[in-house]
Amino acid sequence: MAVHDIKRGVSLYSFQEEVFLRKLTLDDAVRVCAEMGARGIEVIPEQSFDSFPNLTDAEIGGWHELHAKYGTTPTAYDMFIDLKRRKDRVMTFEEGVESIVRDIKLANKLGCTSMRVIVNTPPEVFEAAAPYAEEYNVRLGVEIHAPMRFDHRWIQQFLDIVHRVDSHYLGIVPDMGIFVREFPRVVAERFKRDGARPDLVDHAVKVYNDHPDDMETLTRELAWRGGTAIDVAFANNVVGYNYVAPETMAPHVPYIVHIHAKFYEMVGDEREYSIPYDEIVPVLIAGGYDGYLSSEYEGNRHIQDVRPVDSVQEVAHQQRMLARLLGEETTTGGSR
Amino acid sequence: MAVHDIKRGVSLYSFQEEVFLRKLTLDDAVRVCAEMGARGIEVIPEQSFDSFPNLTDAEIGGWHELHAKYGTTPTAYDMFIDLKRRKDRVMTFEEGVESIVRDIKLANKLGCTSMRVIVNTPPEVFEAAAPYAEEYNVRLGVEIHAPMRFDHRWIQQFLDIVHRVDSHYLGIVPDMGIFVREFPRVVAERFKRDGARPDLVDHAVKVYNDHPDDMETLTRELAWRGGTAIDVAFANNVVGYNYVAPETMAPHVPYIVHIHAKFYEMVGDEREYSIPYDEIVPVLIAGGYDGYLSSEYEGNRHIQDVRPVDSVQEVAHQQRMLARLLGEETTTGGSR
Amino acid sequence: MFDRYLLEDDTFANVEVDGEVVGWKIGARIGYYRGLGLSMIELSLAVDGSPVPPESIRLQLHGADYRLSEIEDVLDDRWGFSETVILFVDQPGGLAPGEHEIAFEQSLRISYLAVPSVNRVSRRLALA
Amino acid sequence: MFDRYLLEDDTFANVEVDGEVVGWKIGARIGYYRGLGLSMIELSLAVDGSPVPPESIRLQLHGADYRLSEIEDVLDDRWGFSETVILFVDQPGGLAPGEHEIAFEQSLRISYLAVPSVNRVSRRLALA
Ligand SMILES: [Mn+2]
Numbered sequence: 001m002a003v004h005d006i007k008r009g010v011s012l013y014s015f016q017e018e019v020f021l022r023k024l025t026l027d028d029a030v031r032v033c034a035e036m037g038a039r040g041i042e043v044i045p046e047q048s049f050d051s052f053p054n055l056t057d058a059e060i061g062g063w064h065e066l067h068a069k070y071g072t073t074p075t076a077y078d079m080f081i082d083l084k085r086r087k088d089r090v091m092t093f094e095e096g097v098e099s100i101v102r103d104i105k106l107a108n109k110l111g112c113t114s115m116r117v118i119v120n121t122p123p124e125v126f127e128a129a130a131p132y133a134e135e136y137n138v139r140l141g142v143e144i145h146a147p148m149r150f151d152h153r154w155i156q157q158f159l160d161i162v163h164r165v166d167s168h169y170l171g172i173v174p175d176m177g178i179f180v181r182e183f184p185r186v187v188a189e190r191f192k193r194d195g196a197r198p199d200l201v202d203h204a205v206k207v208y209n210d211h212p213d214d215m216e217t218l219t220r221e222l223a224w225r226g227g228t229a230i231d232v233a234f235a236n237n238v239v240g241y242n243y244v245a246p247e248t249m250a251p252h253v254p255y256i257v258h259i260h261a262k263f264y265e266m267v268g269d270e271r272e273y274s275i276p277y278d279e280i281v282p283v284l285i286a287g288g289y290d291g292y293l294s295s296e297y298e299g300n301r302h303i304q305d306v307r308p309v310d311s312v313q314e315v316a317h318q319q320r321m322l323a324r325l326l327g328e329e330t331t332t333g334g335s336r
Numbered sequence: 337m338a339v340h341d342i343k344r345g346v347s348l349y350s351f352q353e354e355v356f357l358r359k360l361t362l363d364d365a366v367r368v369c370a371e372m373g374a375r376g377i378e379v380i381p382e383q384s385f386d387s388f389p390n391l392t393d394a395e396i397g398g399w400h401e402l403h404a405k406y407g408t409t410p411t412a413y414d415m416f417i418d419l420k421r422r423k424d425r426v427m428t429f430e431e432g433v434e435s436i437v438r439d440i441k442l443a444n445k446l447g448c449t450s451m452r453v454i455v456n457t458p459p460e461v462f463e464a465a466a467p468y469a470e471e472y473n474v475r476l477g478v479e480i481h482a483p484m485r486f487d488h489r490w491i492q493q494f495l496d497i498v499h500r501v502d503s504h505y506l507g508i509v510p511d512m513g514i515f516v517r518e519f520p521r522v523v524a525e526r527f528k529r530d531g532a533r534p535d536l537v538d539h540a541v542k543v544y545n546d547h548p549d550d551m552e553t554l555t556r557e558l559a560w561r562g563g564t565a566i567d568v569a570f571a572n573n574v575v576g577y578n579y580v581a582p583e584t585m586a587p588h589v590p591y592i593v594h595i596h597a598k599f600y601e602m603v604g605d606e607r608e609y610s611i612p613y614d615e616i617v618p619v620l621i622a623g624g625y626d627g628y629l630s631s632e633y634e635g636n637r638h639i640q641d642v643r644p645v646d647s648v649q650e651v652a653h654q655q656r657m658l659a660r661l662l663g664e665e666t667t668t669g670g671s672r
Numbered sequence: 673m674f675d676r677y678l679l680e681d682d683t684f685a686n687v688e689v690d691g692e693v694v695g696w697k698i699g700a701r702i703g704y705y706r707g708l709g710l711s712m713i714e715l716s717l718a719v720d721g722s723p724v725p726p727e728s729i730r731l732q733l734h735g736a737d738y739r740l741s742e743i744e745d746v747l748d749d750r751w752g753f754s755e756t757v758i759l760f761v762d763q764p765g766g767l768a769p770g771e772h773e774i775a776f777e778q779s780l781r782i783s784y785l786a787v788p789s790v791n792r793v794s795r796r797l798a799l800a
Numbered sequence: 801m802f803d804r805y806l807l808e809d810d811t812f813a814n815v816e817v818d819g820e821v822v823g824w825k826i827g828a829r830i831g832y833y834r835g836l837g838l839s840m841i842e843l844s845l846a847v848d849g850s851p852v853p854p855e856s857i858r859l860q861l862h863g864a865d866y867r868l869s870e871i872e873d874v875l876d877d878r879w880g881f882s883e884t885v886i887l888f889v890d891q892p893g894g895l896a897p898g899e900h901e902i903a904f905e906q907s908l909r910i911s912y913l914a915v916p917s918v919n920r921v922s923r924r925l926a927l928a
């Protein structure tokens with residue numbers, strides 16, 4: 001194992017099911033992460049604070065106390081930009097800048113030193129935010145989220161800015177969901193339970209797993225195989241996933257601000273069902289990445305109809321896998 | 337120009353605008369084709385005969401008289417299979433066979449010796465129809481229509497049958513719309529007139545013209561660029577077109593039963609705006625194709641809002657181009 | 673593909689029976705490049721922004737007079753490509769004289785498409 | 801992603817004011833992994849298969865009492881991820897005792913999606 005400085009963390013996004021159901025408090029969430037040795041906490045303020053964007057001083061103080069108490073540290077702030085806030089028109093450039101600057105200031109107050117810039121952010125807003133990012137010490141990284149890939153023309157606009165501006169404060173936040181090699185079976189099974197035709201679901205999964213270059217034809221194909229609305233909905237869902245080879249990330253590692261370690265289903269502590277983390281982590285180590293791998297669990301919505309979701313357990317599985325892949329011998333123990 | 341036996345024809349589909357508007361009778365339509373030297377007439381009985389599928393003997397007699405009068409000959413019968421005829425279930429295999437056999441018998445009565453089998457036909461129905469095709473002397477060709485391509489898994493099922501059964505009566509009907517290299521400007525301009533954002537339309541056209549392998553992301557991309565419902569509708573329209581190199585057709589020429597010479601807009605007699613017929617025709621000649629190139633005009637719906645559609649003129653342009661590409665010196669005259 | 677032509681303006685009229693206005697009617701065309709069996713067609717009408725109750729609409733074709741709710745079971749009759757159907761709306765007294773905004777929607781269950789094809793037109797028409 | 805949890809069963813009740821039943825109410829959650837400004841939200845309710853007229857629905861949140869038709873202009877209030885809003889339906893006499901089928905739909909205008917995200921749930925609930 002090469003020497004590296006990659007750290008483990010968790011996005012609170014992972015616990016959305018239990019938080020929604022009021023079964024897990026913010027305190028609980030941070031505590032369980034600390035217990036897993038995941039010391040970096042990523043937050044979606046619009047999820048964790050109902051008072052957003054007007055957090056009280058007490059709330060901000062409480063947030064910092066929480067980290068002091070558990071020995072954790074805030075990592076990324078996940079921002080959104082409500083371009084369609086008004087029904088009759090999209091946000092102007094000025095409103096966009098105002099929105100991201102609001103987030104940068106709040107990130108600073110929350111002690112977050114990086115920000116996940118959501119993929120629909122206008123590139124010119126991203127660029128205009130650079131001076132504020134520097135002033136408030138918040139590194140901005142546009143999220144590269146499936147079905148985007150590094151070489152997609154939409155992403156290329158951001159990479160061009162990152163290369164041109166050449167600031168420590170502008171970069172990328174790759175979401176490991178761009179490396180979904182095997183279609184998540186929890187998603188396929190949920191669609192079957194919701195009434196999609198099992199043979200059509202299986203066919204679409206098989207097509208996905210071959211990674212053809214004509215995914216845009218899947219909807220028609222399922223319709224011709226006798227599919228109805230639910231099957232077509234599955235096809236539309238499938239084209240939201242994608243796979244590119246982990247090595248395609250290599251040239252971009254120097255620009256990575258933060259990483260979403262997306263996952264849908266852990267197979268014990270061993271592996272994620274869909275995403276080849278054992279191939280991803282070496283690319284990050286080789287590239288000298290020194291930020292966080294932040295667990296982002298997104299399986300809850302696919303299993304909540306058949307069993308209680310245990311997001312904490314799922315995250316724990318992923319954290320043990322990551323610890324092993326990162327060479328943290330003591331944490332992984334004899335798990336292999 | 338190599339020796340060949342490719343013949344020119346027209347699908348009556350081309351005249352849908354004027355027929356719908358009751359400006360062109362069936363007699364007119366056949367006559368104008370004959371005047372263009374396009375002697376093969378393709379028919380969509382469900383369009384040309386309101387009595388479908390119960391054509392009277394008088395109608396059938398009239399059809400044959402028409403061809404005798406103008407020196408034309410029926411070519412392909414375009415069939416449909418209403419798998420969703422019932423709201424509550426799709427057709428069974430037996431109903432599917434019954435439907436195609438009905439069409440084969442009617443094709444025979446109409447003197448059609450080939451049949452365009454629509455792409456959503458279940459492959460097993462196509463195969464089961466072979467004995468009837470032989471009995472009634474109607475060659476069946478499944479249509480390879482955009483966004484399908486020869487190597488698509490849906491089409492591959494039919495090619496497998498064609499190769500395995502090895503009957504003169506089973507083959508393919510490629511629609512030249514699979515070779516749309518430049519996105520049709522009549523389509524783009526119509527969307528702009530209907531309210532799509534011009535810059536987004538232009539961007540989508542540019543993306544299409546690059547033929548990337550991620551067309552399934554276009555909808556999201558337009559949304560992120562500020563697109564609304566009409567722009568997204570354009571994106572969904574764009575992914576219905578496709579381009580593959582004309583040479584990909586070469587190995588399949590021996591199985592071609594009939595060809596849809598799809599077109600959207602002729603640039604005078606010279607070329608089709610989108611589809612490189614000058615590259616397509618040589619592939620057909622080289623492969624020894626000896627059937628019809630059947631004009632299939634589909635531009636009417638894109639221009640009807642701004643000018644009266646003159647389908648006859650459009651078809652005449654394409655026929656002159658085809659005559660030239662086929663080396664019919666006398667017809668093309670000094671048109672170059 | 674024929675949205676603009678779906679309603680036949682000059683057929684829009686109140687309908688009298690035995691000297692009494694019992695409703696109104698309009699002629700309609702199918703917005704597709706071929707005819708289609710009635711079981712695959714769903715229709716709706718609105719007048720001046722208000723939906724017409726489906727139960728008061730009848731589709732008249734080939735001498736038959738179908739309730740809208742019946743047509744999904746009609747497997748032996750087709751709306752031909754060149755044919756005008758009459759949509760009759762049962763409405764004693766008919767529509768007031770003058771102009772009305774008539775909105776017409778067709779949803780066609782075309783087997784090679786993943787979802788039904790929806791055709792719409794809205795026209796400001798004067799009662800004949 | 802939270803369709804099944806959108807309605808809070810135990811909040812379904814008739815509402816009395818000064819001893820008179822003036823309507824009924826139900827608590828609702830937002831079906832998204834974060835809160836959202838009210839201007840981006842459209843809602844509808846149906847009871848026993850009949851749509852509730854939008855003009856009779858009010859959304860109660862943070863001490864405010866919004867008419868449904870108003871919320872598209874509300875740029876300064878948000879429905880938080882953890883919050884229950886009360887949907888109050890102005891209906892003198894309220895609903896009859898017993899069970900009712902309550903259908904609830906949310907359409908969320910999420911800026912990174914091409915079209916609004918629609919969440920639906922229908923539940924058979926007994927009046928508390
Ligand atoms: Mn992510």
Ligand SMILES: [Mn+2]
Pocket residue numbers: 479481511596598632
């Ligand atoms: Mn065709």
